[in-house]
Amino acid sequence: MAKWTPTHEAPEPLEGPVVATIIGGTVLWFVLFLAQLPFYGWYDDHGHAWWVWTCLAGGGLGLIGVWYVRGRDAAIKRDAEHGRSQVVEP
Template sequence: MTRARRPDPPPMRTHDVRIAAAGTAGWTVALVVLLIVDLPPSDRWWLWTCVAGIAIGVFGIWYIPRLQASRARQAEARAARRAQRPEDPAR
């Protein structure tokens, strides 16, 4: 006996910019700590790792709202195309 499948739940709303900002803040704190601690010259690459993490985080904070807006526009366009399509009577 097969039961009818329940519909999928709606996508969960997330705060992606906050997540990127938290990661960026973490890299910033790590950079400040490493600047305070006297690193030997052989370990100075950690500073550049923190700088790269901060740069990627800032890019994410800038890019994520644009990505989400683009996806929303695409979803609206798909819904509009579906609404304009005549229903198939064979369905």
């Protein structure tokens, strides 16, 4: 078992433009939904109507994701500001 024990610390998580990424993905899901909507009859005839509804579900879940990551970013910023104000100068 010692062979599988990590010998180094885990790297710091990568932070990037999380909110912009989630918003972009959500917009893409909704655009795909709207682009497929005029062809719903064809999708339904060929047994692929679930493609249309998958895009709508992706957009809806993306809205939940936007809400979540905006709250997460706000909490990180609040914590950073609170942490700086708690530092005691000698």
